[in-house]
Each structure stands twice: as structure tokens, then as C-alpha cells.
Amino acid sequence: MSELLERIAHVVEKGKVNKAAPFPPALKGEDGADELTKRAVEEGIKPQRILNEGLVVGMMKIGVKFKNNEVFVPDVLIAAKAMKAGMKHIEPFFLSKEVEYKGKIVAGTVAGDLHDIGKNILSMILQGGGWEVVDLGIDVSADKFAEAVAEHKPEAVCMSALLTTTMVNMEAVVKKIRETSPETKTIVGGAPLTADFAKKIEADFYSPDPQGALEYLNSECAA
Amino acid sequence: MEASGREAVFGAKEFRYELADLNLTRDDVVEEMGYTCEEGNERGYLCDLAEEAAELAKSNVELRGGFVVVEPDRIDIQKGSIQIDDVVFDSQPIITARLRRAEGLALFAATAGDGLEKISKELMSGDDMLKGYVIDAYASAAVEAVADKLEAELERIVEPRGWNVTNRYSPGYCNWSVAEQSKLFSFLPEAFLGITLTATSLMRPIKSVSGVIGVGENVKRQDYQCAVCDMRNCYRRRVVQSKEK
Ligand code: B1M
Numbered sequence: 001m002s003e004l005l006e007r008i009a010h011v012v013e014k015g016k017v018n019k020a021a022p023f024p025p026a027l028k029g030e031d032g033a034d035e036l037t038k039r040a041v042e043e044g045i046k047p048q049r050i051l052n053e054g055l056v057v058g059m060m061k062i063g064v065k066f067k068n069n070e071v072f073v074p075d076v077l078i079a080a081k082a083m084k085a086g087m088k089h090i091e092p093f094f095l096s097k098e099v100e101y102k103g104k105i106v107a108g109t110v111a112g113d114l115h116d117i118g119k120n121i122l123s124m125i126l127q128g129g130g131w132e133v134v135d136l137g138i139d140v141s142a143d144k145f146a147e148a149v150a151e152h153k154p155e156a157v158c159m160s161a162l163l164t165t166t167m168v169n170m171e172a173v174v175k176k177i178r179e180t181s182p183e184t185k186t187i188v189g190g191a192p193l194t195a196d197f198a199k200k201i202e203a204d205f206y207s208p209d210p211q212g213a214l215e216y217l218n219s220e221c222a223a
Numbered sequence: 224m225e226a227s228g229r230e231a232v233f234g235a236k237e238f239r240y241e242l243a244d245l246n247l248t249r250d251d252v253v254e255e256m257g258y259t260c261e262e263g264n265e266r267g268y269l270c271d272l273a274e275e276a277a278e279l280a281k282s283n284v285e286l287r288g289g290f291v292v293v294e295p296d297r298i299d300i301q302k303g304s305i306q307i308d309d310v311v312f313d314s315q316p317i318i319t320a321r322l323r324r325a326e327g328l329a330l331f332a333a334t335a336g337d338g339l340e341k342i343s344k345e346l347m348s349g350d351d352m353l354k355g356y357v358i359d360a361y362a363s364a365a366v367e368a369v370a371d372k373l374e375a376e377l378e379r380i381v382e383p384r385g386w387n388v389t390n391r392y393s394p395g396y397c398n399w400s401v402a403e404q405s406k407l408f409s410f411l412p413e414a415f416l417g418i419t420l421t422a423t424s425l426m427r428p429i430k431s432v433s434g435v436i437g438v439g440e441n442v443k444r445q446d447y448q449c450a451v452c453d454m455r456n457c458y459r460r461r462v463v464q465s466k467e468k
Contacts, residue, residue, distance in 0.1 A: 023268040072257030074269055077353045112423035117359060120347060165401045165423040 002045065005054040008036045008086060012058025012128075015078025017085045023078065033058075037086035047093040048100070051130060055086045059128025066125075067211040073121065080124040101132040102222040103155040106148045108136035110159050110173060113166035118190060122160060125210035131217060142172040149181045155221035156185040156204075158213060164192045171201040178202070185221060187213050229294075232327070232380055235412050237289035238373065242280055245368040249273035252357070252364045272354055276339075276361035284365055285336030287416040288373040290329040292380075292438065298328055305435075310406050314435075317397040321389055321445070325437025329377050330410045331391065334418055335366040337428035362430040370432050381438045389442045393434035394424075407433055 016027045018034035031039075033055070040050045062079040065071045093099040105126055109119045116138045123133045134152050136144060145157055157177055161167035167190060174186045185204040188197075189212075198206030205220075207213040250260045252273040260270040299306040300323050303316045307328065314322075322328070339362035346355030370391060378388050395401035404424045408415065419427050426433065 023266075025265055025267070073356060074256055074258070074266070074353060077356055081350075081352060112421065112425070114421075114425060114429060116344070117347070117356065120352070124352075163395065163401050163423065163425065165425070169423075 002053075004036065004040050004043065004045070005050065005057075008033060008040065008050065008054030009057035009061065011036060012055055012079055012082045012086065013061040015062075015075060015082050017078070017082045033082040033086035034088070037089045041089050047090050047098050050086075051090050051099055055083050055090070056128065056130045059083050059125065063125050063128065063211040063214060067209045073117075076121055076124065080128060083124075083128050100223075102130045102218065104132045104134065104152055105156050105158055105217070106134045106136060106145065106152055106154045107158040108140035108145060108148075108160070109138040110161050110166055110169040111139055111141045112169055113161050113163060114138050115160070115162040118162060119160040122158060122189065122210040122213065126158070126214055126217070129214040129218065131214075142169070142176040145173045146176045146180050149177060149184055153181075154184060155223075156187055156217060158187045158189070159203075161188075161190040162192065167192055167197065170203065174201050174203050187216065189213060232384065233292045233294050235289060235291045235415075236376070236380070237287070237416065238376060240286040240288070240369060240372060242277070242284065242286070242365070245286070245365065245372060247277075247364055247368040249277060251368075252276065252361050255364055256357070256360050269357065272357040273361060275354070276358045279342060279358065280339060280361060280365060283336075283338030283342060284362070285334070285338065285417075286365065286369050287336075288331065288333035288369045288376075289411075289416060290331035290373060290377060290436070291410055291412075292327050292329045292377070293410065295326045295439075298325075300325065307410065310409065312403055312406055313400065314392070314394075314403070315398040318392045318399055318435075321392065322435070322437040322442070324439055324441040325389065326386065326439030327381070327437075329388075329436040329438060330407055330434075331370070331373055331377075331436060332408070332411060332416055332418055332426075332431065332433045333366055333369040333373055334416050334426075334428055334431040335362050335369065336417075336430070339365075340429050366430045366432055370434075374436060377436060377438065385440055386438045387440070387442050388444060389437035390444050391434045391436045393432060404433055407435070 011033050014024050014027060016032040018032040021032055062076055066076050090099055107123050109115055123135050127133050136148055159170050159173055170188050177184050177186050187205045188203045189207050195206050205216045249270055253260050253269050258266045258269055293307050297308050300319055303319055305312040305314050339358050343355045343358040394403045401424045405420055408420055418431050
């Protein structure tokens with residue numbers, strides 16, 4: 001891996017957005033994901049490599065640390081911001097197909113539930129892992145999930161819920177997706193969920209943390 | 224004497240607070256997020272953001288709390304359930320074990336309003352997720368601090384009777400179903416503190432809490448313990464564990 005790509009991975013992991021960003025203090029005054037990704041593009045490194053071997057590696061590292069409780073939500077958020085700053089320079093190449101996502105995900109918080117932070121973090125980690133995420137927001141009904149699946153043809157639907165009274169609404173989504181798009185995987189998560197509950201509603205996969213969902217997608221659904 | 228004493232303790236009470244009344248520091252908020260504001264720590268920016276959130280909160284929170292203390296002769300506490308008048312709460316053994324010696328029960332609610340929630344949502348959907356998250360965490364800590372304040376009010380009110388208070392316990396914790404929030408609210412005055420419940424028993428504003436506190440001569444407060452809760456994948460447990468390391 002080139003030194004520049006390693007550096008990109010490092011600044012993403014540390015959440016260094018750009019040179020002017022005040023944090024992390026240890027990288028004060030140094031180039032961030034913004035400058036380094038731009039430089040990599042200018043140096044002619046293939047954009048797909050910049051994504052896979054630079055930006056995604058940085059997000060993966062922070063995702064694993066988050067899963068292992070070595071870091072907490074704020075660190076994931078600044079890493080995602082750094083990733084986004086780098087992605088700005090890669091995005092034009094999606095149009096020309098020089099860069100491709102691993103696949104597409106539809107994500108949302110289920111009906112009756114208004115919580116979005118957990119779902120947002122999930123979306124960021126999946127995007128950071130190289131997946132395109134269509135975020136349907138909060139309070140998403142089974143019909144809305146099904147409509148989005150018909151429109152976007154994702155590899156998987158990711159559902160989040162924060163209360164036991166709302167997680168039960170995942171069952172209707174799983175059922176609907178089974179009926180209308182059997183090849184689309186259903187993944188569920190959120191604080192009150194358990195593997196037993198996921199099994200009961202026949203979801204394809206349950207993960208207590210976003211990284212687990214990403215690992216499942218990478219192994220089961222990536223093109 | 225007895226009548227006025229009854230009135231002083233039982234029935235509905237409502238309180239409004241200013242931020243300055245709460246025992247809430249930026250360090251508490253940062254600790255909730257898993258970090259500290261100790262000298263030389265590399266995440267000092269979180270402490271700065273928590274200070275910014277505190278500044279914003281001054282004009283964007285509405286701190287309200289209140290409770291109804293229910294008289295002993297209306298209460299029957301069994302293993303796993305609590306009956307008040309003809310309403311039975313299926314509050315489960317972990318909680319009833321801690322309330323079983325209570326004479327009276329205070330049903331409470333508290334809220335921080337929806338001002339910070341709105342600001343946080345806007346920032347989070349825009350370009351400042353981190354600031355949005357810190358503001359959200361600040362609002363969560365603020366409503367918990369209002370609930371702490373309520374516990375102190377209750378303690379002050381029942382103390383002349385020689386009564387103590389238990390910890391607070393909420394529907395949704397320790398296997399007590401969140402759906403029972405509607406039963407709890409049925410004992411509180413209509414539109415209490417401006418809180419409404421959705422069909423899925425979610426309180427609006429989101430930054431609200433509800434629950435029950437036992438009062439009586441033979442009850443006591445216990446240290447908050449993850450041990451009584453069976454939620455394994457809880458970030459609070461992870462924060463506690465990472466501090467212990
Ligand atoms: C598809 O694949 C995947 C994979 C992973 C996925 C995924 C999908 N979706 C999520 N994940 C996972 O990844 C994300 C990133 O790590 C995570 O997403 P989360 O959304 O879980 O995590 C967020 C990033 C951070 N987490 C949070 O913001 C929630 C943290 C905890 C501690 C929490 C908080 C802070 C609060 N709360 Co309360 N609260 C709890 C929470 C317990 C916990 N330890 O999680 C929880 C959610 N609350 C609970 C309860 C019961 C309640 N709360 C209440 C109130 C509050 C506060 C106001 C004090 C505060 C803010 C709440 C808010 N919604 O803004 C009440 C409800 C409020 C309301 N409006 O109705 C009340 C009902 C209590 C009451 N009666 O007052 C519990 C719900 C369980 C249940 N029985 O339904 C709870 C799990 C706590 C517990 N130990 O039991 C993972 O779950």
C-alpha cells in the first residue's frame with residue numbers, strides 16, 4: 001500500500017478533516033483527509049484504490065475500535081466527517097464508474113420510533129465501509145421500506161429500533177421484504193434487540209454493533 | 224394537622240428549574256459520552272463542545288418535573304407487580320423487590336423540553352454531527368439531572384414523616400415494559416408538564432423520563448448497579464467497564 005494511502009487511512013481514523021481542523025491536537029497543522037485525498041487523486045492513484053486502501057481502511061479501523069469499546073461515539077463521528085471530506089474528491093468518479101460501491105443498502109428506524117442517532121451511526125459506518133446507503137430516516141413503515149427496496153434494489157435492508165415497543169414493528173418489515181424481494185437480506189439492530197428476537201422475526205442477521213452489520217454485508221452481500 | 228400533613232406529601236406537585244439549579248457540569252456530559260475533561264486529555268474539544276451546548280441550553284431548555292405521591296392505602300405491592308387503585312403494573316420482580324418496603328409511591332415525570340432536540344437534529348442532518356451529538360447528550364444529561372432534583376424535592380417533602388426514598392425506576396428498565404407508561408401517566412394530571420405519549424409509548428418531547436420512587440420508613444437508596452440490569456450490550460456498561468480497566 002502506498003505511503004499516501006496509509007496516511008489517508010490514519011487521518012480518517014483519527015478524525016483529521018483538513019489542515020485547519022483543530023482536532024485531534026496531535027495532528028495540529030498537518031494535512032487532513034481533504035488535502036491528502038486531493039493529492040492522491042492529483043498524483044494519479046486510482047480512485048478505487050484511494051477509497052478501498054485509504055478512506056475505507058481508516059473507517060474500518062475506527063469501527064473495530066468502537067466495536068471493542070476502545071473508543072466511543074464522538075470518535076466515530078469525527079472519523080466519518082474526515083471520511084466525508086475525502087469522499088468529496090472521489091465522488092465525481094462514481095459517475096464515470098471509475099469507482100463503484102460494494103453494493104446498496106436501504107436503512108431506517110422502524111415505524112413508531114423517532115430515534116435517529118443510532119441509525120445515523122450505522123449508516124456512516126456502512127458508507128465508511130464502501131456501501132451506498134439510502135437513508136429513509138425515522139418512523140419508517142413496512143410499506144415505505146418495501147417501496148424503497150423496489151426502487152433502489154439494495155442488497156440488504158438495515159433496520160434500527162430503540163424501544164421494545166417499536167422493535168416489534170421490524171417483524172412486518174421482514175415479512176414484507178420476504179414477500180416482495182426475497183433475495184434482499186434483512187439486518188436488524190438497536191439497544192433493546194437480542195439475537196433471539198431477530199431469530200423469532202426471521203431476520204437474516206442481527207448485530208449489536210454497526211461493525212458486525214458491515215462485516216456481514218462484506219462477507220454475504222458484496223458484489 | 225394530619226390533613227395539612229397529608230396535603231404536604233400526597234397529590235400532584237410540579238417544579239420548574241433553571242439550568243443553574245441543576246447539578247450538571249460539562250464533565251458529566253463528557254463522561255456520559257465515555258471520555259473525561261481531565262487536564263491534558265486529547266479530546267479537550269469535546270469539553271469545549273459541551274460548554275457550547277451548555278451555553279445554547281440556557282435559552283433552549285424547558286426544565287420541568289413533577290410527581291404524584293400515592294397514599295399507602297391505595298397501594299398493594301406483590302412480587303413482580305404493583306397495584307394502585309384498580310390499575311396493576313406488571314413491573315417485574317427486580318423492581319418490586321426494591322420497592323416492597325415502600326409505604327407511598329411517587330409517580331414522576333421530568334422533561335428538558337424539545338429545544339435542544341431540534342437544534343441537535345438540524346446539526347446532525349447537516350454538517351456538524353459531532354456538535355449535534357454533544358447537544359443531544361447534554362439534553363439527556365439535563366433531563367436526568369432534573370429527575371435527580373425531583374428525588375431531592377421528594378426527599379425533602381417526606382423527611383418530616385421520617386420517610387426515606389428509593390432510587391427511581393422507569394418503565395422500560397429491568398424488564399418492566401415501556402408500554403406501561405400509559406398506566407403511569409393515567410395517575411398524573413392531564414398533559415402533565417406538556418408531555419404526550421405516542422401509540423408506541425414514546426414520550427414527546429423525547430428528552431423526558433418517567434418512573435416511580437418508593438417512599439417510607441424502611442426503604443433506602445442503593446448505588447446504581449449494572450448488576451441489576453440484564454442488558455449486556457449497553458454502552459453505559461461499556462463506559463463503566465472501560466473506566467475500570
Ligand atoms: C441493522 O443493524 C444494526 C446494527 C447495530 C445497530 C442498529 C442496526 N441500530 C442501532 N445499532 C447499534 O449501533 C448504534 C451505534 O452504536 C447503537 O445505536 P443506539 O441508538 O442504541 O445508540 C446511540 C448511538 C446512543 N445511545 C443512546 O442515545 C441511548 C442511550 C440510553 C442510555 C438512553 C438514553 C440516553 C436516554 N433515555 Co432511554 N436510553 C436507553 C439507552 C441505553 C443504552 N445503553 O443504549 C434506552 C434506549 N432507554 C430506555 C428507556 C426504557 C427509556 N429511555 C428514556 C429516556 C431517556 C433519556 C431522555 C434520559 C435519554 C435520551 C433518550 C433519547 N432517545 O434521546 C425513556 C423514554 C424516553 C421517551 N421519550 O419516551 C424510557 C422509556 C425510560 C422512561 N420510562 O423514562 C431503554 C429501552 C429499552 C426498552 N425496554 O424499550 C434503554 C435501552 C435503556 C435500558 N437499559 O433499558 C446500537 O444500538
